[in-house]
Amino acid sequence: MDQEVLSGYKRINNTNVYYEFYPNQVSDKTIVLLHGFLSSTFTYRHLISLLRKQYQVLSLDLPPFGKSSKTNSYVYSYKNIAETVIKVTESFELQKMIFIGHSMGGQIVLNILHMREELADKAILLCSSAYLKRAKIPLILTSYLPYFHRFVKFWFARNGVKKNLQEALFNHSIINEEMINGYMEPFLQDEIFVALTRMIRDREGDLPRKILKQIKTPCLLIWGEHDKSIPLKFGEKLKQDLSNSELIVLRETGHAIPEERPSEIFEYIKGFLETNPAAADH
Template identity: 25%
Template structure:
Protein backbone atom coordinates (compact mmCIF):
# COMPACT_ATOMS: atom_id res chain seq x y z
CA UNK A 1 0.00 0.00 0.00
CA UNK A 2 1.31 3.43 -0.88
CA UNK A 3 1.48 6.30 1.58
CA UNK A 4 -0.98 9.10 0.93
CA UNK A 5 0.21 12.19 -0.84
CA UNK A 6 1.69 14.86 1.45
CA UNK A 7 -1.06 17.00 2.89
CA UNK A 8 -1.20 20.66 3.71
CA UNK A 9 -0.28 21.01 7.36
CA UNK A 10 -3.49 21.15 9.32
CA UNK A 11 -3.19 21.59 13.05
CA UNK A 12 -5.44 21.04 16.02
CA UNK A 13 -5.78 23.92 18.44
CA UNK A 14 -3.94 22.82 21.62
CA UNK A 15 -6.49 24.81 23.62
CA UNK A 16 -9.37 22.82 22.18
CA UNK A 17 -11.49 20.68 24.46
CA UNK A 18 -9.74 17.44 25.29
CA UNK A 19 -11.00 14.12 26.52
CA UNK A 20 -10.28 12.77 29.98
CA UNK A 21 -9.41 9.24 31.01
CA UNK A 22 -9.34 8.26 34.66
CA UNK A 23 -6.15 6.34 35.45
CA UNK A 24 -5.87 5.05 38.99
CA UNK A 25 -8.33 7.72 40.05
CA UNK A 26 -6.35 10.53 38.38
CA UNK A 27 -7.46 12.51 35.30
CA UNK A 28 -5.34 12.03 32.18
CA UNK A 29 -5.91 14.39 29.25
CA UNK A 30 -5.80 13.13 25.70
CA UNK A 31 -6.83 14.05 22.17
CA UNK A 32 -7.88 11.69 19.40
CA UNK A 33 -8.76 11.74 15.72
CA UNK A 34 -9.53 9.10 13.10
CA UNK A 35 -11.99 6.23 13.20
CA UNK A 36 -10.31 3.42 11.25
CA UNK A 37 -6.95 1.81 10.65
CA UNK A 38 -4.10 0.96 13.02
CA UNK A 39 -3.91 2.70 16.38
CA UNK A 40 -1.15 5.28 16.82
CA UNK A 41 -0.25 6.71 20.23
CA UNK A 42 1.86 9.89 20.40
CA UNK A 43 4.06 10.50 23.47
CA UNK A 44 5.51 13.95 24.14
CA UNK A 45 8.81 14.94 25.73
CA UNK A 46 9.74 16.60 29.03
CA UNK A 47 7.76 19.74 29.80
CA UNK A 48 5.50 19.28 26.77
CA UNK A 49 1.97 17.94 26.24
CA UNK A 50 -0.27 16.39 23.59
CA UNK A 51 -0.37 19.79 21.86
CA UNK A 52 3.21 19.32 20.70
CA UNK A 53 1.70 16.85 18.18
CA UNK A 54 -0.99 19.26 16.96
CA UNK A 55 0.61 19.43 13.49
CA UNK A 56 0.85 15.64 13.19
CA UNK A 57 -2.48 14.36 14.47
CA UNK A 58 -4.58 15.31 11.40
CA UNK A 59 -2.05 13.85 8.95
CA UNK A 60 -1.62 10.59 10.87
CA UNK A 61 -5.40 10.29 11.20
CA UNK A 62 -5.45 9.75 7.43
CA UNK A 63 -3.81 6.35 7.97
CA UNK A 64 -5.00 5.35 11.42
CA UNK A 65 -6.70 6.09 14.73
CA UNK A 66 -4.53 8.65 16.49
CA UNK A 67 -4.30 9.27 20.21
CA UNK A 68 -2.04 11.85 21.86
CA UNK A 69 -2.02 11.95 25.65
CA UNK A 70 -0.42 13.97 28.42
CA UNK A 71 1.87 11.88 30.56
CA UNK A 72 1.19 11.93 34.28
CA UNK A 73 2.66 15.17 35.64
CA UNK A 74 2.48 17.09 32.37
CA UNK A 75 0.03 19.13 30.32
CA UNK A 76 -3.51 18.91 31.66
CA UNK A 77 -3.00 15.54 33.32
CA UNK A 78 -2.89 15.09 37.09
CA UNK A 79 0.27 16.14 38.93
CA UNK A 80 0.27 14.12 42.16
CA UNK A 81 2.87 14.65 44.86
CA UNK A 82 6.10 12.83 43.86
CA UNK A 83 6.44 11.71 47.48
CA UNK A 84 3.20 9.76 47.17
CA UNK A 85 2.43 6.32 45.79
CA UNK A 86 3.10 7.10 42.11
CA UNK A 87 6.75 8.00 41.39
CA UNK A 88 7.70 9.87 38.23
CA UNK A 89 9.72 7.16 36.53
CA UNK A 90 9.75 5.52 33.12
CA UNK A 91 8.22 2.42 34.65
CA UNK A 92 5.25 4.49 35.86
CA UNK A 93 4.74 6.13 32.46
CA UNK A 94 5.14 2.74 30.78
CA UNK A 95 2.28 1.40 32.87
CA UNK A 96 0.21 4.49 32.00
CA UNK A 97 0.75 3.91 28.27
CA UNK A 98 -0.03 0.20 28.49
CA UNK A 99 -3.21 0.78 30.48
CA UNK A 100 -4.20 3.50 27.99
CA UNK A 101 -3.76 1.04 25.11
CA UNK A 102 -5.92 -1.52 26.86
CA UNK A 103 -8.66 0.75 28.21
CA UNK A 104 -8.92 3.56 25.64
CA UNK A 105 -7.30 2.36 22.42
CA UNK A 106 -8.64 -1.14 22.86
CA UNK A 107 -5.57 -3.06 21.71
CA UNK A 108 -2.02 -2.83 20.39
CA UNK A 109 -0.73 0.38 18.88
CA UNK A 110 2.23 1.97 17.18
CA UNK A 111 3.98 4.29 19.64
CA UNK A 112 5.60 7.50 18.42
CA UNK A 113 7.74 9.43 20.89
CA UNK A 114 9.86 12.55 21.07
CA UNK A 115 12.77 13.03 23.49
CA UNK A 116 11.97 11.28 26.79
CA UNK A 117 8.75 10.11 25.15
CA UNK A 118 10.96 7.71 23.18
CA UNK A 119 12.21 6.13 26.41
CA UNK A 120 8.61 5.82 27.61
CA UNK A 121 7.60 4.17 24.32
CA UNK A 122 10.42 1.65 24.45
CA UNK A 123 9.84 0.86 28.13
CA UNK A 124 6.17 0.22 27.35
CA UNK A 125 7.14 -2.11 24.49
CA UNK A 126 9.54 -4.05 26.69
CA UNK A 127 7.03 -4.30 29.56
CA UNK A 128 4.04 -5.13 27.34
CA UNK A 129 5.15 -6.51 23.96
CA UNK A 130 1.64 -7.68 23.14
CA UNK A 131 0.46 -4.05 23.15
CA UNK A 132 3.09 -2.44 20.92
CA UNK A 133 3.38 -3.05 17.16
CA UNK A 134 6.36 -0.78 16.63
CA UNK A 135 8.03 2.37 17.92
CA UNK A 136 9.03 5.50 16.01
CA UNK A 137 11.59 7.54 17.93
CA UNK A 138 12.15 11.24 17.19
CA UNK A 139 15.35 12.66 18.70
CA UNK A 140 15.45 10.06 21.44
CA UNK A 141 16.71 11.27 24.80
CA UNK A 142 20.24 9.97 25.30
CA UNK A 143 19.94 10.70 29.04
CA UNK A 144 23.36 12.37 29.14
CA UNK A 145 23.02 13.25 32.84
CA UNK A 146 22.30 9.64 33.85
CA UNK A 147 24.50 8.28 36.64
CA UNK A 148 26.11 5.85 34.19
CA UNK A 149 26.89 8.65 31.71
CA UNK A 150 28.65 11.08 34.02
CA UNK A 151 32.15 9.73 33.52
CA UNK A 152 31.94 10.75 29.85
CA UNK A 153 30.91 14.34 30.53
CA UNK A 154 33.23 17.34 30.66
CA UNK A 155 34.51 18.11 34.13
CA UNK A 156 32.21 21.16 34.68
CA UNK A 157 29.10 19.16 33.75
CA UNK A 158 30.27 16.07 35.65
CA UNK A 159 30.60 18.11 38.84
CA UNK A 160 27.89 20.68 38.21
CA UNK A 161 24.94 18.38 37.47
CA UNK A 162 25.03 16.46 40.80
CA UNK A 163 25.52 19.75 42.65
CA UNK A 164 22.41 21.26 41.05
CA UNK A 165 20.45 18.09 41.80
CA UNK A 166 21.48 18.25 45.47
CA UNK A 167 20.48 21.91 45.66
CA UNK A 168 17.07 21.00 44.24
CA UNK A 169 16.43 18.73 47.21
CA UNK A 170 15.71 22.05 48.94
CA UNK A 171 12.23 22.69 47.59
CA UNK A 172 12.24 26.42 48.29
CA UNK A 173 15.39 26.85 46.24
CA UNK A 174 14.06 24.70 43.41
CA UNK A 175 10.78 26.62 43.42
CA UNK A 176 12.64 29.91 42.97
CA UNK A 177 14.55 28.45 40.03
CA UNK A 178 11.36 27.08 38.49
CA UNK A 179 9.61 30.43 38.73
CA UNK A 180 12.53 32.09 36.98
CA UNK A 181 12.51 29.40 34.31
CA UNK A 182 8.74 29.43 33.74
CA UNK A 183 8.64 32.89 32.18
CA UNK A 184 7.65 33.52 28.57
CA UNK A 185 10.93 35.15 27.57
CA UNK A 186 12.98 32.38 29.20
CA UNK A 187 10.90 29.62 27.63
CA UNK A 188 11.21 31.33 24.25
CA UNK A 189 15.02 31.51 24.54
CA UNK A 190 15.26 27.85 25.51
CA UNK A 191 13.10 26.83 22.56
CA UNK A 192 15.12 29.00 20.19
CA UNK A 193 18.18 27.02 21.24
CA UNK A 194 16.43 23.70 20.73
CA UNK A 195 14.84 24.55 17.37
CA UNK A 196 16.76 25.06 14.13
CA UNK A 197 14.55 27.95 13.06
CA UNK A 198 13.68 30.74 15.48
CA UNK A 199 10.60 31.42 13.35
CA UNK A 200 9.20 28.05 14.45
CA UNK A 201 9.09 29.28 18.05
CA UNK A 202 5.71 30.97 17.91
CA UNK A 203 3.67 32.69 20.59
CA UNK A 204 1.24 29.76 20.40
CA UNK A 205 4.03 27.29 21.18
CA UNK A 206 5.34 29.33 24.11
CA UNK A 207 1.85 29.77 25.58
CA UNK A 208 1.11 26.07 25.15
CA UNK A 209 4.19 25.06 27.12
CA UNK A 210 3.74 27.79 29.71
CA UNK A 211 0.14 27.05 30.69
CA UNK A 212 0.71 23.86 32.75
CA UNK A 213 3.52 25.55 34.71
CA UNK A 214 0.89 27.38 36.76
CA UNK A 215 -0.81 24.15 37.88
CA UNK A 216 -0.51 23.00 41.50
CA UNK A 217 2.17 20.36 41.62
CA UNK A 218 4.07 21.55 38.53
CA UNK A 219 7.07 22.65 40.59
CA UNK A 220 7.35 19.30 42.36
CA UNK A 221 7.10 17.35 39.09
CA UNK A 222 9.88 19.46 37.59
CA UNK A 223 12.14 18.97 40.61
CA UNK A 224 11.42 15.24 40.80
CA UNK A 225 12.44 14.67 37.18
CA UNK A 226 15.57 16.86 37.35
CA UNK A 227 16.73 14.67 40.25
CA UNK A 228 15.97 11.46 38.33
CA UNK A 229 19.32 10.13 37.11
CA UNK A 230 18.49 6.43 37.22
CA UNK A 231 16.25 4.20 35.15
CA UNK A 232 16.95 2.87 31.66
CA UNK A 233 19.27 4.24 29.03
CA UNK A 234 18.10 3.99 25.40
CA UNK A 235 20.65 1.30 24.59
CA UNK A 236 19.37 -0.82 27.51
CA UNK A 237 15.92 -0.87 25.95
CA UNK A 238 17.02 -1.22 22.33
CA UNK A 239 19.01 -4.29 23.33
CA UNK A 240 15.80 -6.09 24.32
CA UNK A 241 13.17 -4.23 22.29
CA UNK A 242 10.63 -6.81 21.03
CA UNK A 243 9.33 -4.79 18.07
CA UNK A 244 10.68 -2.85 15.06
CA UNK A 245 11.98 0.68 15.60
CA UNK A 246 12.31 3.68 13.31
CA UNK A 247 14.67 6.51 14.32
CA UNK A 248 14.31 10.08 13.07
CA UNK A 249 16.78 12.75 14.18
CA UNK A 250 16.93 16.50 13.68
CA UNK A 251 20.50 17.21 12.59
CA UNK A 252 20.68 20.51 14.52
CA UNK A 253 19.65 19.17 17.92
CA UNK A 254 21.92 20.81 20.55
CA UNK A 255 20.60 18.66 23.41
CA UNK A 256 20.75 15.18 21.86
CA UNK A 257 23.58 15.40 19.28
CA UNK A 258 23.00 13.36 16.16
CA UNK A 259 26.62 12.17 16.25
CA UNK A 260 25.79 10.29 19.44
CA UNK A 261 22.33 9.29 18.26
CA UNK A 262 23.69 7.47 15.22
CA UNK A 263 25.12 4.76 17.46
CA UNK A 264 21.56 3.69 18.33
CA UNK A 265 21.07 2.59 14.73
CA UNK A 266 23.39 -0.37 15.32
CA UNK A 267 20.80 -2.40 17.20
CA UNK A 268 19.03 -5.14 15.19
CA UNK A 269 15.55 -3.84 16.01
CA UNK A 270 16.27 -0.49 14.31
CA UNK A 271 15.04 -0.71 10.73
CA UNK A 272 16.09 2.75 9.63
CA UNK A 273 17.83 5.87 10.92
CA UNK A 274 16.75 9.02 9.10
CA UNK A 275 18.61 12.32 9.64
CA UNK A 276 16.41 15.38 9.21
CA UNK A 277 17.84 18.60 7.84
CA UNK A 278 16.72 22.00 9.10
CA UNK A 279 15.39 20.56 12.34
CA UNK A 280 16.40 20.60 15.98
CA UNK A 281 15.12 18.67 18.98
CA UNK A 282 11.42 18.60 18.03
CA UNK A 283 11.18 17.83 14.29
CA UNK A 284 7.51 16.81 14.53
CA UNK A 285 6.69 20.43 15.35
CA UNK A 286 9.37 22.17 13.30
CA UNK A 287 9.15 20.28 9.99
CA UNK A 288 5.86 18.32 10.10
CA UNK A 289 5.69 18.43 6.30
CA UNK A 290 8.75 16.14 6.30
CA UNK A 291 8.01 14.03 9.37
CA UNK A 292 4.36 13.24 8.67
CA UNK A 293 4.85 11.44 5.31
CA UNK A 294 7.70 9.38 6.79
CA UNK A 295 5.53 8.23 9.68
CA UNK A 296 2.54 7.62 7.41
CA UNK A 297 4.56 5.40 5.06
CA UNK A 298 6.21 3.45 7.90
CA UNK A 299 2.93 2.78 9.71
CA UNK A 300 1.22 1.67 6.50
CA UNK A 301 4.13 -0.61 5.64
CA UNK A 302 4.15 -2.26 9.08
CA UNK A 303 0.36 -2.58 9.11
CA UNK A 304 0.24 -4.93 6.11
CA UNK A 305 2.59 -7.43 7.72
Protein backbone atom coordinates (compact mmCIF):
# COMPACT_ATOMS: atom_id res chain seq x y z
CA MET A 1 0.00 0.00 0.00
CA ASP A 2 1.29 3.46 -0.89
CA GLN A 3 2.35 5.66 2.03
CA GLU A 4 0.11 8.57 2.87
CA VAL A 5 0.79 12.14 1.86
CA LEU A 6 -0.64 15.11 3.71
CA SER A 7 -0.96 18.21 1.55
CA GLY A 8 -2.52 21.58 2.18
CA TYR A 9 -1.76 25.13 3.23
CA LYS A 10 -0.23 26.78 6.27
CA ARG A 11 -1.09 30.43 6.94
CA ILE A 12 2.32 31.91 7.76
CA ASN A 13 3.48 35.55 7.66
CA ASN A 14 0.17 36.63 6.07
CA THR A 15 0.46 34.26 3.15
CA ASN A 16 -0.70 30.72 2.37
CA VAL A 17 2.19 28.30 1.95
CA TYR A 18 1.46 25.05 0.11
CA TYR A 19 3.10 21.93 1.53
CA GLU A 20 3.32 18.22 0.91
CA PHE A 21 4.21 16.17 3.98
CA TYR A 22 5.18 12.51 3.73
CA PRO A 23 5.25 10.99 7.23
CA ASN A 24 7.56 8.04 7.86
CA GLN A 25 7.05 6.28 11.19
CA VAL A 26 10.30 4.31 11.05
CA SER A 27 12.68 7.18 10.24
CA ASP A 28 14.14 9.61 12.78
CA LYS A 29 15.23 11.95 9.98
CA THR A 30 13.09 14.64 8.34
CA ILE A 31 14.13 16.09 5.00
CA VAL A 32 12.86 19.55 4.03
CA LEU A 33 12.88 20.26 0.28
CA LEU A 34 13.13 23.81 -1.08
CA HIS A 35 12.91 24.37 -4.85
CA GLY A 36 14.45 27.01 -7.09
CA PHE A 37 13.32 30.20 -8.84
CA LEU A 38 10.29 29.80 -11.18
CA SER A 39 9.87 26.26 -9.87
CA SER A 40 7.83 24.36 -7.24
CA THR A 41 7.52 21.06 -5.37
CA PHE A 42 6.95 19.57 -8.84
CA THR A 43 10.70 19.70 -9.51
CA TYR A 44 11.28 17.16 -6.71
CA ARG A 45 8.63 14.60 -7.72
CA HIS A 46 11.17 11.92 -8.77
CA LEU A 47 13.40 12.51 -5.75
CA ILE A 48 10.42 12.49 -3.34
CA SER A 49 9.36 9.04 -4.55
CA LEU A 50 12.83 7.76 -3.54
CA LEU A 51 13.31 9.77 -0.32
CA ARG A 52 9.91 9.06 1.23
CA LYS A 53 10.63 5.32 1.44
CA GLN A 54 13.44 5.92 3.93
CA TYR A 55 12.86 9.36 5.43
CA GLN A 56 10.12 11.71 6.52
CA VAL A 57 9.79 14.42 3.85
CA LEU A 58 8.35 17.94 3.85
CA SER A 59 8.31 19.79 0.52
CA LEU A 60 7.20 23.42 0.27
CA ASP A 61 6.19 25.77 -2.52
CA LEU A 62 8.15 28.90 -1.64
CA PRO A 63 6.02 32.05 -1.97
CA PRO A 64 5.04 33.15 -4.61
CA PHE A 65 5.71 29.94 -6.55
CA GLY A 66 3.74 26.77 -7.23
CA LYS A 67 0.46 26.60 -5.35
CA SER A 68 1.47 29.09 -2.63
CA SER A 69 -0.22 32.50 -2.51
CA LYS A 70 0.82 35.19 -4.95
CA THR A 71 0.33 38.52 -3.25
CA ASN A 72 1.76 42.02 -3.47
CA SER A 73 1.72 42.42 0.32
CA TYR A 74 4.21 39.66 1.22
CA VAL A 75 7.89 40.63 1.48
CA TYR A 76 9.74 38.39 -0.99
CA SER A 77 13.18 38.74 0.57
CA TYR A 78 15.33 35.67 1.18
CA LYS A 79 15.32 36.49 4.89
CA ASN A 80 11.52 36.57 5.06
CA ILE A 81 11.14 33.44 2.93
CA ALA A 82 13.63 31.66 5.21
CA GLU A 83 11.67 32.81 8.28
CA THR A 84 8.47 31.56 6.64
CA VAL A 85 10.03 28.13 6.04
CA ILE A 86 11.20 27.99 9.67
CA LYS A 87 7.68 28.78 10.91
CA VAL A 88 6.18 26.06 8.70
CA THR A 89 8.63 23.50 10.17
CA GLU A 90 7.76 24.70 13.67
CA SER A 91 4.06 24.17 12.93
CA PHE A 92 4.92 20.50 12.27
CA GLU A 93 7.07 20.47 15.45
CA LEU A 94 10.09 19.33 13.45
CA GLN A 95 13.61 19.48 14.82
CA LYS A 96 17.12 18.63 13.62
CA MET A 97 16.14 18.56 9.98
CA ILE A 98 18.11 17.95 6.81
CA PHE A 99 17.51 20.87 4.45
CA ILE A 100 17.84 20.29 0.70
CA GLY A 101 17.76 23.31 -1.58
CA HIS A 102 18.00 23.52 -5.37
CA SER A 103 19.18 26.74 -7.03
CA MET A 104 17.44 29.66 -5.25
CA GLY A 105 16.23 27.14 -2.67
CA GLY A 106 19.88 26.54 -1.77
CA GLN A 107 20.27 30.22 -0.92
CA ILE A 108 17.17 29.98 1.31
CA VAL A 109 18.79 26.98 3.04
CA LEU A 110 21.98 28.99 3.60
CA ASN A 111 19.91 31.80 5.12
CA ILE A 112 18.27 29.30 7.48
CA LEU A 113 21.70 27.90 8.49
CA HIS A 114 22.87 31.45 9.17
CA MET A 115 19.77 32.44 11.15
CA ARG A 116 18.99 29.22 13.03
CA GLU A 117 21.89 26.82 12.71
CA GLU A 118 20.54 24.62 15.52
CA LEU A 119 17.56 23.58 13.36
CA ALA A 120 19.70 21.76 10.80
CA ASP A 121 21.47 18.46 11.25
CA LYS A 122 22.96 18.64 7.75
CA ALA A 123 22.29 20.42 4.46
CA ILE A 124 22.45 19.45 0.79
CA LEU A 125 22.82 22.20 -1.80
CA LEU A 126 21.94 21.27 -5.38
CA CYS A 127 23.43 23.78 -7.86
CA SER A 128 22.78 26.41 -5.20
CA SER A 129 22.43 30.08 -5.95
CA ALA A 130 25.47 31.91 -4.56
CA TYR A 131 27.22 35.28 -4.89
CA LEU A 132 24.35 36.95 -6.76
CA LYS A 133 24.03 40.68 -6.15
CA ARG A 134 20.82 42.57 -5.52
CA ALA A 135 18.88 43.81 -8.57
CA LYS A 136 20.28 47.09 -9.88
CA ILE A 137 18.56 50.30 -8.77
CA PRO A 138 17.21 51.28 -12.25
CA LEU A 139 15.41 47.93 -12.53
CA ILE A 140 13.98 48.28 -9.01
CA LEU A 141 12.74 51.79 -9.80
CA THR A 142 11.29 50.67 -13.13
CA SER A 143 9.35 47.93 -11.32
CA TYR A 144 7.15 50.65 -9.76
CA LEU A 145 5.74 51.62 -13.15
CA PRO A 146 2.06 50.75 -13.59
CA TYR A 147 1.59 47.40 -15.36
CA PHE A 148 5.29 46.53 -15.06
CA HIS A 149 4.14 42.97 -14.31
CA ARG A 150 3.02 42.76 -17.94
CA PHE A 151 6.63 43.23 -19.03
CA VAL A 152 7.63 40.43 -16.66
CA LYS A 153 4.92 38.23 -18.17
CA PHE A 154 6.04 39.15 -21.71
CA TRP A 155 9.65 38.26 -20.85
CA PHE A 156 8.53 34.89 -19.46
CA ALA A 157 6.30 34.15 -22.45
CA ARG A 158 9.07 35.10 -24.85
CA ASN A 159 11.55 32.79 -23.17
CA GLY A 160 8.97 30.04 -22.89
CA VAL A 161 8.94 27.06 -20.55
CA LYS A 162 10.39 24.66 -23.11
CA LYS A 163 13.31 26.99 -23.90
CA ASN A 164 13.98 27.46 -20.16
CA LEU A 165 14.01 23.68 -19.69
CA GLN A 166 16.41 23.27 -22.60
CA GLU A 167 18.73 25.77 -20.92
CA ALA A 168 18.45 23.97 -17.56
CA LEU A 169 18.91 20.42 -18.86
CA PHE A 170 21.90 18.73 -20.49
CA ASN A 171 19.76 15.82 -21.70
CA HIS A 172 16.93 17.36 -23.74
CA SER A 173 15.42 13.96 -24.54
CA ILE A 174 13.73 13.79 -21.10
CA ILE A 175 11.62 16.88 -21.84
CA ASN A 176 8.00 15.77 -22.27
CA GLU A 177 4.47 17.19 -22.02
CA GLU A 178 4.15 16.32 -18.32
CA MET A 179 7.32 18.26 -17.54
CA ILE A 180 6.38 21.29 -19.67
CA ASN A 181 2.83 21.46 -18.24
CA GLY A 182 4.06 20.95 -14.67
CA TYR A 183 6.39 23.95 -14.88
CA MET A 184 3.96 26.10 -16.88
CA GLU A 185 0.81 25.63 -14.76
CA PRO A 186 1.64 28.12 -11.95
CA PHE A 187 2.27 30.86 -14.57
CA LEU A 188 -1.12 30.83 -16.27
CA GLN A 189 -2.53 33.55 -13.97
CA ASP A 190 -1.42 37.20 -13.80
CA GLU A 191 -0.97 37.18 -9.99
CA ILE A 192 2.37 35.42 -10.19
CA PHE A 193 3.81 38.23 -12.33
CA VAL A 194 2.62 40.89 -9.89
CA ALA A 195 4.37 38.94 -7.11
CA LEU A 196 7.54 38.51 -9.17
CA THR A 197 7.61 42.27 -9.70
CA ARG A 198 7.52 42.69 -5.92
CA MET A 199 10.29 40.10 -5.61
CA ILE A 200 12.56 42.20 -7.87
CA ARG A 201 12.34 44.94 -5.22
CA ASP A 202 12.50 42.76 -2.10
CA ARG A 203 15.24 40.27 -2.96
CA GLU A 204 18.47 41.16 -1.26
CA GLY A 205 21.74 39.78 -2.59
CA ASP A 206 23.03 36.30 -1.76
CA LEU A 207 24.86 35.86 1.55
CA PRO A 208 28.36 37.44 1.51
CA ARG A 209 31.50 35.33 1.95
CA LYS A 210 32.00 36.66 5.48
CA ILE A 211 28.71 35.05 6.58
CA LEU A 212 29.21 31.88 4.52
CA LYS A 213 32.52 31.30 6.34
CA GLN A 214 30.65 31.34 9.67
CA ILE A 215 28.35 28.44 8.71
CA LYS A 216 29.56 25.20 10.32
CA THR A 217 26.69 22.85 9.37
CA PRO A 218 27.94 19.85 7.35
CA CYS A 219 26.99 20.60 3.72
CA LEU A 220 27.02 18.38 0.66
CA LEU A 221 27.23 20.33 -2.62
CA ILE A 222 26.06 18.53 -5.76
CA TRP A 223 26.59 20.27 -9.12
CA GLY A 224 25.99 19.58 -12.78
CA GLU A 225 29.17 19.74 -14.85
CA HIS A 226 27.34 21.68 -17.58
CA ASP A 227 25.24 23.99 -15.38
CA LYS A 228 24.62 27.15 -17.44
CA SER A 229 22.47 28.92 -14.83
CA ILE A 230 24.91 28.68 -11.91
CA PRO A 231 28.18 27.40 -13.37
CA LEU A 232 30.37 24.90 -11.52
CA LYS A 233 32.89 27.62 -10.61
CA PHE A 234 30.33 28.92 -8.09
CA GLY A 235 30.09 25.47 -6.52
CA GLU A 236 33.87 25.35 -6.23
CA LYS A 237 33.90 28.80 -4.63
CA LEU A 238 31.10 27.79 -2.24
CA LYS A 239 33.07 24.72 -1.20
CA GLN A 240 35.96 27.00 -0.21
CA ASP A 241 33.72 29.35 1.80
CA LEU A 242 31.68 26.66 3.59
CA SER A 243 34.28 25.20 5.95
CA ASN A 244 32.45 21.89 6.51
CA SER A 245 31.49 20.97 2.96
CA GLU A 246 32.22 18.54 0.15
CA LEU A 247 31.51 18.92 -3.57
CA ILE A 248 30.27 16.24 -5.97
CA VAL A 249 30.18 16.95 -9.72
CA LEU A 250 27.75 15.06 -11.96
CA ARG A 251 29.09 14.53 -15.48
CA GLU A 252 26.93 15.27 -18.54
CA THR A 253 24.38 17.05 -16.35
CA GLY A 254 22.94 20.57 -16.41
CA HIS A 255 21.28 22.79 -13.80
CA ALA A 256 18.03 20.90 -13.22
CA ILE A 257 19.69 17.94 -11.49
CA PRO A 258 16.56 16.75 -9.60
CA GLU A 259 15.07 16.16 -13.07
CA GLU A 260 18.16 14.64 -14.70
CA ARG A 261 19.80 12.63 -11.91
CA PRO A 262 17.28 11.83 -9.11
CA SER A 263 18.63 8.30 -8.50
CA GLU A 264 22.28 9.40 -8.30
CA ILE A 265 21.38 12.34 -6.05
CA PHE A 266 19.41 10.00 -3.78
CA GLU A 267 22.40 7.67 -3.38
CA TYR A 268 24.73 10.59 -2.56
CA ILE A 269 22.20 11.98 -0.05
CA LYS A 270 21.84 8.58 1.60
CA GLY A 271 25.61 8.18 1.88
CA PHE A 272 26.00 11.69 3.26
CA LEU A 273 23.28 11.21 5.89
CA GLU A 274 24.69 7.89 7.05
CA THR A 275 28.19 9.26 7.71
CA ASN A 276 29.09 10.44 11.18
CA PRO A 277 28.93 14.28 11.23
CA ALA A 278 31.95 14.43 13.53
CA ALA A 279 34.01 12.40 11.05
CA ALA A 280 33.20 14.89 8.28
CA ASP A 281 34.31 17.86 10.35
CA HIS A 282 37.78 18.80 9.20
